[in-house]
Amino acid sequence: xxxxxxxxxxxxxxxxxxxxxxxxxxxxxxxxxxxxxxxxxxxxxxxxxxxxxxxxxxxxxxxxxxxxxxxxxxxxxxxxxxxxxxxxxxxxxxxxxxxxxxxxxxxxxxxxxxxxxxxxxxxxxxxxxxxxxxxxxxxxxxxxxxxxxxxxxxxxxxxxxxxxxxxxxxxxxxxxxxxxxxxxxxxxxxxxxxxxxxxxxxxxxxxxxxxxxxxxxxxxxxxxxxxxxxxxxxxxxxxxxxxxxxxxxxxxxxxxxxxxxxxxxxxxxxxxxxxxxxxxxxxxxxxxxxxxxxxxxxxxxxxxxxxxxxxxxxxxxxxxxxxxxxxxxxxxxxxxxxxxxxxxxxxxxxxxxxxxxxxxxxxxxxxxxxxxxxxxxxxxxxxxxxxxxxxxxxxxxxxxxxxxxxxxxxxxxxxxxxxxxxxxxxxxxxxxxxxxxxxxxxxxxxxxxxxxxxxxxxxxxxxxxxxxxxxx
Numbered sequence: 001x002x003x004x005x006x007x008x009x010x011x012x013x014x015x016x017x018x019x020x021x022x023x024x025x026x027x028x029x030x031x032x033x034x035x036x037x038x039x040x041x042x043x044x045x046x047x048x049x050x051x052x053x054x055x056x057x058x059x060x061x062x063x064x065x066x067x068x069x070x071x072x073x074x075x076x077x078x079x080x081x082x083x084x085x086x087x088x089x090x091x092x093x094x095x096x097x098x099x100x101x102x103x104x105x106x107x108x109x110x111x112x113x114x115x116x117x118x119x120x121x122x123x124x125x126x127x128x129x130x131x132x133x134x135x136x137x138x139x140x141x142x143x144x145x146x147x148x149x150x151x152x153x154x155x156x157x158x159x160x161x162x163x164x165x166x167x168x169x170x171x172x173x174x175x176x177x178x179x180x181x182x183x184x185x186x187x188x189x190x191x192x193x194x195x196x197x198x199x200x201x202x203x204x205x206x207x208x209x210x211x212x213x214x215x216x217x218x219x220x221x222x223x224x225x226x227x228x229x230x231x232x233x234x235x236x237x238x239x240x241x242x243x244x245x246x247x248x249x250x251x252x253x254x255x256x257x258x259x260x261x262x263x264x265x266x267x268x269x270x271x272x273x274x275x276x277x278x279x280x281x282x283x284x285x286x287x288x289x290x291x292x293x294x295x296x297x298x299x300x301x302x303x304x305x306x307x308x309x310x311x312x313x314x315x316x317x318x319x320x321x322x323x324x325x326x327x328x329x330x331x332x333x334x335x336x337x338x339x340x341x342x343x344x345x346x347x348x349x350x351x352x353x354x355x356x357x358x359x360x361x362x363x364x365x366x367x368x369x370x371x372x373x374x375x376x377x378x379x380x381x382x383x384x385x386x387x388x389x390x391x392x393x394x395x396x397x398x399x400x401x402x403x404x405x406x407x408x409x410x411x412x413x414x415x416x417x418x419x420x421x422x423x424x425x426x427x428x429x430x431x432x433x434x435x436x437x438x439x440x441x442x443x444x445x446x447x448x449x450x451x452x453x454x455x456x457x458x459x460x461x462x463x464x465x466x467x468x469x470x471x472x
Contacts, residue, residue: 007045007422009054013471016058016065019046024069029468031068039069040154048107048150052143053418060469063146066153067197067466070161075152076461077145077197078160080126081245083458084289084333084357088326092454096351096446099126099164099336100439101362103137103413104369105420105428106144110151112432116439118157123455124448126200128164128360131189138414141165141189141196149197159452160459164200164245165193166360170226172207183226187233194237197464199244202292202336203230206249211256216265220250224266227288228273235285241462243286247336251294257315258293260325266291267330290357291326292336295319314343320354333357345441352447359446368438369420370409374430379419383412 010016017026023039025032033039050062070076086092102109110127117125127148129139139147145163152161168190175182190201208222227248238244250266251258270287278285295315314337323334334357340348342363351359369375370383387408388401395404413420423431443449 007049009050009052010046010058010062012055012058013061016047016050016061019043020065024065026065029465031065031072033069033072036073039073040156044150044153048147049421051146051150052107052139052421057469057471060142061471063142064466064468066146066150070149070153071461071463073153073156074158075149075161076159077149077163077199077464078459078461079199079242079245080124080160080162080459081200081243081286081289083124083455084245085331086458087333087357088289088331090327092451093355094352095124095448095451096356097124097126097358097448098439098442098446099128099166099358099360100365101128101130101133101166101360102144102148103133103362103366103410105423105431106139106147107151107154107421108428108432109365109369109435110148111155112436113439114151114155114157116436116443118155119440120443120449121452122443122448122450123159123452123459125443126162126164126358128166128200128202130167131165131169132167133362133410134189136411136414138417141193141198145196145198159456160461161197162200163193163196163198164202165190165198166202167204168193168201168230169204170207175208183229186226187230190230190234191237194234194239194244199238199242200247201234201244202247202249203227203288204249204292205230206251206292209250216261217268220262220266220269223250224248224269225273228270228277231274231287232277232281232285235281239462239464242464245290246286246288247290247292248288249292249336251292257295257318258322259318260321263291263293263322263325264329271330288332290333290336291322292338293319293322295322295337314340314347314350316350316354319351319356323355323357327355336360339363345445348442348445349447352445361442365435365438366410366413368434369431370412372431372434374427374434376423376427379416379423383409383416386412386415 020043023035023043025034047062047066050058129144170182170186205223205226210219213219231246234244250262274287295318326332326334334355336358337356338360340359384405391408394408
């Protein structure tokens with residue numbers, strides 16, 4: 001008779017071994033799937049809860065098991081690099097990949113993404129988390145990867161899982177105080193993400209662009225220099241057989257709109273910088289596959305006094321020009337648009353028309369969770385009270401309470417993570433149904449439906465050996 005396992009963390013290694021007995025075999029470094037149905041029915045729930053809420057040793061062991069089991073069941077971490085380069089060669093067009101930042105209820109939320117993707121025969125989408133989100137959602141890369149891969153297992157997903165480090169960013173103030181230290185922080189985060197199975201990294205040194213310089217190439221100097229340096233570092237640590245997809249960024253989100261001249265200035269410095277790194281490495285190093293640009297949006301949107309989000313006007317003509325230049329002049333997949341989830345639904349089709357290769361989406365999904373009529377009112381009230389008590393330093397003079405709460409609400413995801421994961425099943429299912437419908441609609445508007453065969457033709461699984469964690 002099979003053992004029933006509840007959604008709760010397992011106490012220790014012995015408890016994990018007892019829970020997986022008969023469904024997952026472990027012998028030294030080898031992991032074997034024995035009963036896939038039972039894994040999906042119950043075991044994966046216990047493993048993912050242990051990954052997110054367990055003590056150190058069982059947590060790391062659970063993450064290793066999830067990472068080892070997922071490819072055996074058909075879901076494998078992958079790089080989207082070759083797919084994007086195919087777009088750059090014109091092998092497909094008018095399909096914009098949604099890059100989805102999951103801040104809340106990661107395990108259930110990722111399942112909703114996979115269900116929407118399957119319903120639309122879509123395999124062009126990414127799961128991502130930014131450096132800032134790692135901090136306020138309390139999700140390190142290894143935990144985030146485990147949650148997404150566990151969701152893939154639960155949903156019987158077969159195909160690549162594109163995990164992406166979003167805004168692996170150099171902070172301007174920290175860089176000004178100690179450039180080497182700050183770039184070292186970015187380098188360490190990049191390594192942590194790749195080791196966790198993030199084979200897609202968006203380097204963001206756009207924060208270092210000096211717009212006071214009259215010469216555009218000089219403006220971009222720190223940006224292209226550090227982007228090339230970090231790209232070369234990635235090439236030195238990426239697993240054998242995998243070319244990590246690396247993105248650069250030329251315009252800081254929420255600042256001045258990017259231009260083709262900015263792109264040319266960045267690439268004028270980046271290309272020879274990569275050639276120098278290639279010479280130093282004694283082999284040709286692959287550069288970037290896409291370029292992130294700014295064309296009128298801002299992260300989180302502009303919050304109005306009543307707490308609503310102001311309408312924004314994306315310059316789709318400029319986005320199309322940038323994507324075309326990125327493909328035609330530099331062989332990249334195209335341009336990437338950040339901060340767009342607060343746009344009207346009808347606008348999403350225009351990203352595909354502009355041949356944007358990727359669009360980053362987060363805030364609207366966060367709002368679906370927190371504003372759902374199925375989200376417990378008492379928990380919402382306690383979250384708001386926590387913000388008023390703990391984030392008061394973020395409140396600006398003249399800001400209404402609605403503005404303050406709307407602007408800072410993303411910071412509740414860490415402190416209230418366990419309570420959100422543990423919402424009553426009925427409420428959780430209703431919220432996920434709302435999210436799934438939104439994901440499905442966005443995929444349709446972005447032109448990525450019916451892409452499964454294309455992705456399967458270009459993206460193949462690569463076996464990556466993952467050493468088990470030490471067990472005391």
